[in-house]
Amino acid sequence: MARQSASVLIASFQENYEQLLRFLIRKLNGDSERAADVVQDTYLRLAQTLDTEDQIDNPRAYIYRVAGNLAIDQIRRDRRQNVHQDVEADDFHVADIGDPKPGPENIYLSREQIALLDRALSQLPEKPRAALLMFRVDGLSHNEIAQKLGVSNSMVAKYIGRALKHCRDALLVRAER
Structure with missing residues (x-):
């Protein structure tokens, strides 16, 4: 049964690939490279569902849910990285100042x-x-x-x-x- 649901997911993924990619491009503010990465991550995640015993009633909705969650994770990761880079840039800027006394x-x-x-x-x-x-x-x-x-x-x-x-x-x- 699990083998059958995984093949149904992969088949549905292949059928909806273009629409899924467009969905993710919109979700990721037009960044097609990041969207393509998320599509690939989605495929890998779906391929891992071979081990599950759960029956998936609506494969297309399941695929979009997985892809949407991965896109949200990507956005959060990017925000954390940007904040981290901003902090590093601020630290670097402070280090350049040197003596805090006015010139x-x-x-x-x-x-x-x-x-x-x-x-x-x-x-x-x-x-x-x-x-x-x-x-x-x-x-x-x-x-x-x-x-x-x-x-x-x-x-x-x-x-x-x-x-x-x-x-x-x-x-x-x-x-x-």
Whole structure:
């Protein structure tokens, strides 16, 4: 009985080869080489069913199920391999960096940006500057800033917004030069 079901599977496989290949090409995003590999793996898997005693009611559906499962396994294997390669590439990239300290150019640029921000802050009126510093440096809420400055919450938001825009514009003007 098992011998008969295996020969039925192989015969059905041969009859449906072209449709199975097209099915796998679609499933594997148009990669015909990988699809051909999966078709061959499917044949090998079907040939191993000689040892089973189970009766297969719908050979074509069984073949497609085996092929679909093998295609899913292939996709998962490719994803794992890609993730593994990405991790290796990241490790390689990190190894190239060497010393994690910033280089002289980055230090200079950072100091220049700090000087620009300091100059921009000094150009701000007192209340917007104080509101921005209390919010960003001291971590105070709008309510707390409003109480300290004697203004409304909405005015604090306006002060902070104007101060941030002024600082951003000062940095952008410098970056455009």
